[in-house]
Amino acid sequence: MELLRVKNLSKKLVVKGTPFMILDNISFEVKERDFVCIVGPSGSGKSSLLRMIARLDMPTGGAVEFSEDLGKDVVVSMIFQSFALFPWLTVTENVAIGLEAMNVVREERQRIVKRYIDIVGLNGFEDAYPKELSGGMKQRVGIARSLAVDPDLLCMDEPFSALDVLTAQGLRDEVLMLWQQSDLPPSAVLMVTHNLEEAVYMADRIIVMTPRPGKVSCEMTVDIPRPRDRKSPEFLDFVDQVFSKIV
Amino acid sequence: MKTAVRLPILFLSLAILIASAVTSNQGQLISLYAIPYDALRSLIRMTAAYIASVLFSFAYAYAMYANRYAERILHPILDILQSVPILGFFPFAILIFVRAVNGNEIGWEFASIFLIFTSMTWNMTFGIFDSFASIPEDLKQTSKLYGLTGWRRFRDLYFPSTIPKLVYNSMMSWAAGWYFLVPAEYIASVVKGGTMLPGMGSMLYISAQRGDISLMASTFAFLILIVVIMDVTVWRPLNLWSEKYKYEYTPGASGTQQINQFPMRRYFQWIPVRSGSGKAISGAVRRGAEKFNTAGHKITAFYGNTRRIWKYIFVAAGIIAAGGAIAVAFEAASSIYSLLIVSGGVYATVLPLALGLSLARLVIAYFISLGISLPLAIASARRGSGRLIMPIAEIVASVPATAVFPIIVFSLIGITHGLNIPAILLITTGMVWYLFFNLAAGIRTIPSEIIEAARNYGLRGRLYAKRVLLPAIFPSLVTGSITAFGGGWNALIVSEYVQSITPGTRPYSVLGIGELIDRAAYASPPNTPLLILSLFVMIIAVIVINRLFWKKLQILAEGKYRIEGVS
Numbered sequence: 001m002e003l004l005r006v007k008n009l010s011k012k013l014v015v016k017g018t019p020f021m022i023l024d025n026i027s028f029e030v031k032e033r034d035f036v037c038i039v040g041p042s043g044s045g046k047s048s049l050l051r052m053i054a055r056l057d058m059p060t061g062g063a064v065e066f067s068e069d070l071g072k073d074v075v076v077s078m079i080f081q082s083f084a085l086f087p088w089l090t091v092t093e094n095v096a097i098g099l100e101a102m103n104v105v106r107e108e109r110q111r112i113v114k115r116y117i118d119i120v121g122l123n124g125f126e127d128a129y130p131k132e133l134s135g136g137m138k139q140r141v142g143i144a145r146s147l148a149v150d151p152d153l154l155c156m157d158e159p160f161s162a163l164d165v166l167t168a169q170g171l172r173d174e175v176l177m178l179w180q181q182s183d184l185p186p187s188a189v190l191m192v193t194h195n196l197e198e199a200v201y202m203a204d205r206i207i208v209m210t211p212r213p214g215k216v217s218c219e220m221t222v223d224i225p226r227p228r229d230r231k232s233p234e235f236l237d238f239v240d241q242v243f244s245k246i247v
Numbered sequence: 248m249k250t251a252v253r254l255p256i257l258f259l260s261l262a263i264l265i266a267s268a269v270t271s272n273q274g275q276l277i278s279l280y281a282i283p284y285d286a287l288r289s290l291i292r293m294t295a296a297y298i299a300s301v302l303f304s305f306a307y308a309y310a311m312y313a314n315r316y317a318e319r320i321l322h323p324i325l326d327i328l329q330s331v332p333i334l335g336f337f338p339f340a341i342l343i344f345v346r347a348v349n350g351n352e353i354g355w356e357f358a359s360i361f362l363i364f365t366s367m368t369w370n371m372t373f374g375i376f377d378s379f380a381s382i383p384e385d386l387k388q389t390s391k392l393y394g395l396t397g398w399r400r401f402r403d404l405y406f407p408s409t410i411p412k413l414v415y416n417s418m419m420s421w422a423a424g425w426y427f428l429v430p431a432e433y434i435a436s437v438v439k440g441g442t443m444l445p446g447m448g449s450m451l452y453i454s455a456q457r458g459d460i461s462l463m464a465s466t467f468a469f470l471i472l473i474v475v476i477m478d479v480t481v482w483r484p485l486n487l488w489s490e491k492y493k494y495e496y497t498p499g500a501s502g503t504q505q506i507n508q509f510p511m512r513r514y515f516q517w518i519p520v521r522s523g524s525g526k527a528i529s530g531a532v533r534r535g536a537e538k539f540n541t542a543g544h545k546i547t548a549f550y551g552n553t554r555r556i557w558k559y560i561f562v563a564a565g566i567i568a569a570g571g572a573i574a575v576a577f578e579a580a581s582s583i584y585s586l587l588i589v590s591g592g593v594y595a596t597v598l599p600l601a602l603g604l605s606l607a608r609l610v611i612a613y614f615i616s617l618g619i620s621l622p623l624a625i626a627s628a629r630r631g632s633g634r635l636i637m638p639i640a641e642i643v644a645s646v647p648a649t650a651v652f653p654i655i656v657f658s659l660i661g662i663t664h665g666l667n668i669p670a671i672l673l674i675t676t677g678m679v680w681y682l683f684f685n686l687a688a689g690i691r692t693i694p695s696e697i698i699e700a701a702r703n704y705g706l707r708g709r710l711y712a713k714r715v716l717l718p719a720i721f722p723s724l725v726t727g728s729i730t731a732f733g734g735g736w737n738a739l740i741v742s743e744y745v746q747s748i749t750p751g752t753r754p755y756s757v758l759g760i761g762e763l764i765d766r767a768a769y770a771s772p773p774n775t776p777l778l779i780l781s782l783f784v785m786i787i788a789v790i791v792i793n794r795l796f797w798k799k800l801q802i803l804a805e806g807k808y809r810i811e812g813v814s
Contacts, residue, residue, distance in 0.1 A: 056699050077703060084700035088718040088808050097714060098704035129807065149704065 003067050003188050004030040004053070004153060010061035011048055021213035022048055026062070028207055028216060030153070034188045035179060037203035039196055041246060045214030046192040047157055053190065054078050054155045070152055077151035077186070081158040083138045085130040091117065091141050092126045098149035116144040119178065136167040143175065147185055154186040158193055176202060176226075196242045200235060201228055208245045218245055250484070257480035264290075277453050279462060281445070282469050289432070289446040290473070292356075293424050296363035300420060301413075303368055308375035309405075310561075317561050329369040330789035332737045332761070333427045334768045335782045336365045337434060338775055345441075352442050355435040359444055362431040366737070367420035370730070374412035382408045398537065410492040414485045418641070419684075421482075423734075425474065425647040426677065430741060437769050447650075455653040458748045467650050474645045482641070579779045594777070598763070598784050605743065605759040606788070608667075609735045612674040616731060619675075620683035625716075628690045640683060648676035649741050656745045656755055666757040670742045677738025678731040685730065689723025690716075694810060722804035729797050736789055740764050760785050 011023040023045045030036050038046045051057040053064050054076045066074045077098065085094050092113055099109045117126060120140040130138055139159060146154055159175075160168035178184055193199050199206050203222055210217045220242065228235055267283040307325070311318045340358040382404065390404045432448030435441045443449055447470055454462040627636040648655075652673055659669045693715075701715045739761025746754045756762045760781055767778035 051699070054703055056702055078700065080696045080700060082694070082696050084694070084696035086697065086700075086715065086718070087810055088721075089714065097706065100714075101705035101707070101710055131809075145704070 001032045001067070001069075002029055003032050003034070003070075004190075005065045006049075006053065006062070007065060008062035009049070009052065009059045009064065011045065011052065011057075012060045023052075023059070024213040024215050026214070026216055028219065030188050030190060032187050035202060035204045036188070036190050036207060037199035037205070038190070038192045038207045038209060039194065039199045039242065039246070040209030040214070041211055042194065043214075044209040044211040046194075046209055049209075049214065050078075050155050050157055050190065050192050053153070066152070074153070075149055075151045076153045076155060077146035077149050079139070079142045079146050079154070079156040079159045081162055083130070083135075083142045083162070085138055085141055085145075087130050090127050090129055091122055091133075094130070094141050095144045095148050098145060102149065112148055113144075116148045119147070119184075120144045120174075134167075135163050136171060139163065139171060143178075147178070151186040152188070154189045156189065156191040159191070160198065161193070161195065172198065172202060180226075196239050196246075197230065200224070200238050200242065201230060206242060208242060210246065220245075253480045253484055257476065260476050260480075277450065277457075277462070279465055282447075282450065282466055285445050285447050285450050285466075286469055286473060288444070289428060289448060292360050292363060292432070292446060293421070293428070296360045296367055296424060297417070297420065299360070299364050300368035300371055301417075303364075304372040304375050305409075307372050308379060311376050312379040314561065320565070325369060325372060326793070327786055327790065328365075329373075329733060330736060330786055331365075331782060332740045332764065332785075333362055333366050333430060334434070334740050334764050335778070336362060337768050338773065338778060341773075352444075355442050355444055359431050359435055359446075362434065363424050363427065366423045366427040366431070370423075371413070371416040371420055374416040375409045378409040378412045379405060398533075407492050411489045414482075414489040418482050418486070418645070419681075421477070422645045422647075422680070425470070425645060426649050427737075427741070428647060429649050434768070437771065451650045452746065455746055455748050456750065458750045460654070460748070463651075463654070463748075470650060471646050475642055478642050478645060483638075579776075579783075585776065594780065597758075598760075598781065601758050601760045601763050601781075602784055602788055604757070605739055605761060608671050608674055608743075608759065609678075609732065609739070612671050612678055612735060613728070613731060615671070615675050616679035616682050619679055620686055620727075624683055624686035624690055624720075627687045637687065640680070640687075644680040644684070648673070652741060652745050653748045657748050660755065666743070666745065666755045669745075669755075670757055670759070673742035673745070674735055674738045677742070678735045681731040681734050682724075682727040685723045685727030686720055689720040689727075692723075692810075693719045697810070718808055719810065721808040725797065725800045725804045729793070729801075732792075732797075733789075736785065744769075760788075 006026055006028050009023060009026040010021070013020045013022055026049060028036075038049065040046050048057065052059050055064075056078075086097070089097065095113045095116060096109055099112060104112070117123060120143050122137065122140055122144065125133065125137065130141065133141070139162075142159070160171060163171065179189060191199075191202065200222055206220045206222060208217045208220065209215065222238065224232075224234055224238060264283055264287055268287040269284075271280040271283055307321065311321045311325075340361045344357040344361060345354040386404065386408075390400060395403055428446070428448035429452050430448070432444050432446040433452040436443040436449065443453075447466055450466045451463060454460075454466065623636060623640070626633050627640070655673065656666065656669045659672070660666065663669060697715070697719065701711060706715055739759060741761075743759040743762040744754055744756045744765035756765075763781040764778060764785070767774040767781060
């Protein structure tokens with residue numbers, strides 16, 4: 001079932017009097033239980049696109065439409081490249097922040113927060129501050145925070161690129177594992193990355209973008225069965241295919 | 248305004264100023280026609296004080312930075328010097344400059360420049376020291392690796408690292424200099440045997456004393472004109488240029504952050520001989536520096552190593568300073584003792600009361616300042632009309648409110664029946680901008696991803712203020728509050744004792760520590776024991792409040808509330 005439709009979306013910025021086309025006529029759909037990756041070189045407007053879908057920014061043309069079944073209160077949560085944790089709040093307080101804004105009552109809030117802290121494996125660090133955590137653990141807080149609000153759509157903006165290779169791979173597998181549990185939110189995931197291998201490893205579908213102005217060059221369905229082996233010929237072949245679409 | 252026309256405007260204005268100063272100055276010092284001449288004198292004084300401040304600040308900051316033993320002594324000394332109000336340096340100014348030249352006018356000139364210097368320099372020294380201390384370790388190692396030593400190390404590493412804070416603090420220092428211009432210039436004519444220094448400060452003071460409102464207003468208008476021209480032709484370009492020297496390793500949210508590069512070439516484009524004369528000057532500077540450098544190396548070689556030289560210098564300087572301090576302390580103690588004997592212990596009760604009253608005024612003025620600057624700072628971060636706040640604030644902050652204090656007091660005193668409420672308002676003018684600029688900077692440096700996360704998770708209104716905005720600006724609120732109180736203590740001397748614009752009447756005053764300092768300094772002859780005693784009380788109060796209160800908040804701000812590049 002269709003969850004989200006991006007229709008002819010454009011974004012124009014005016015920098016020092018000269019208009020700049022950042023995104024030009026972008027259209028695609030995200031279905032329920034979809035894991036979609038947007039890939040493209042820097043300057044192709046991937047992050048701007050994600051921010052407009054998360055309603056952090058407004059397009060200058062076109063629209064982002066969510067399925068009417070979701071009603072008015074569509075929840076889109078976001079995981080950031082730099083984690084974007086509030087340094088003055090503890091792990092628990094950071095995870096609870098979205099629920100607090102939704103006016104969820106205290107007991108309920110504590111129950112939900114505890115559940116997600118357990119799920120991402122941060123028990124014992126409830127009262128730690130972000131500064132006391134490693135990069136991988138910080139992003140776990142980011143993941144718990146984003147799931148706690150029970151999102152319909154989870155947006156991830158290069159969530160693993162600030163982590164070292166080993167930590168990143170471990171966390172990718174964990175995110176996929178959480179994703180495959182049907183009792184957990186979200187309904188769909190939209191991830192931005194410039195790491196093609198990461199996209200092929202995780203996504204059901206890949207949207208390839210080209211820069212200046214950002215345009216969708218093509219959409220590809222990744223039909224490699226899961227769990228995917230990053231060394232297998234068909235995997236490497238697929239990465240090459242995506243690569244050839246960008247260059 | 249186009250970049251290319253800024254420098255011509257500066258030079259044109261200077262040329263007009265000099266021409267009108269020369270032609271219109273017909274010996275009449277207090278008249279409309281003397282304004283350009285007085286303005287030029289004040290401007291020269293300010294520039295001299297500023298150059299001295301920059302040189303002093305670099306030397307002092309480098310000494311603090313290069314040697315941690317030296318820092319342990321120099322840092323607290325700077326803390327104390329910063330809390331001494333401008334009139335506190337008055338006795339020393341006379342001692343050093345006036346007595347040295349036997350009451351010659353040039354001595355008073357230097358004394359006045361010295362007083363302006365004391366209102367300009369301390370914040371700059373701290374800014375430069377902070378810049379040195381926060382040079383990333385890898386940059387230092389890189390420059391070592393590539394053999395940058397001596398002059399080159401200064402030119403390519405230390406100096407560029409200071410530029411953002413140097414420019415910012417220069418603007419602050421000029422504003423502070425204008426703020427204290429009146430006492431700095433006028434003081435020379437208060438003392439017996441002194442002389443009237445021509446300048447805008449003296450002009451403002453004397454025209455107020457004569458009740459000549461139109462002359463006062465004209466001088467003030469001229470001062471505003473100078474402030475605006477300097478802002479547009481000097482500070483704004485420098486500020487933009489300094490952006491280049493900020494090292495930020497925060498990954499931009501979507502790569503949309505742009506550095507506004509200042510088009511230096513266009514700023515200087517109208518100077519036709521630039522390449523030739525520029526090269527000649529820079530060549531001469533370099534040759535000089537290299538000579539200095541080789542000489543330095545020779546001395547270094549002679550004495551073994553630099554470390555040992557520094558040790559000798561500091562030990563020698565320490566002995567001289569200690570000797571001087573003991574002499575001053577002895578002198579002060581004996582004069583204070585005689586003061587207490589003569590006054591029969593009156594000051595034992597008056598001083599604490601004065602201090603308490605001043606502190607109460609400061610606290611009230613602080614909360615008024617906070618109430619003004621916090622909403623203003625938040626608005627300045629907004630798009631659209633919010634963008635206008637910053638440039639306007641920069642100019643308004645540079646216009647010295649002290650120049651119109653007598654008029655403010657005159658128009659308020661009928662309503663308030665006493666100087667208490669006007670004094671609080673006047674103190675506010677010395678506090679509010681420090682808070683505003685720090686808060687505005689704090690709000691602007693909140694990482695965009697933190698703001699986006701807050702919006703993404705639906706934080707709005709009070710919850711946003713409580714969970715995001717206030718914690719995020721806490722460090723800049725603490726810094727801003729400390730500097731605002733520093734400014735406030737200094738502003739006491741111009742706020743608790745204000746001259747009357749009704750000729751022949753005595754100045755308005757309220758009991759306070761600033762008023763006591765004024766009375767002592769403006770007495771003829773100056774009441775040095777009382778001056779030293781009140782200063783001493785005030786400095787102790789500042790240090791105690793800093794140690795017991797601000798230091799703790801500062802530790803909290805640097806620990807829990809610090810935002811790292813990637814959090």
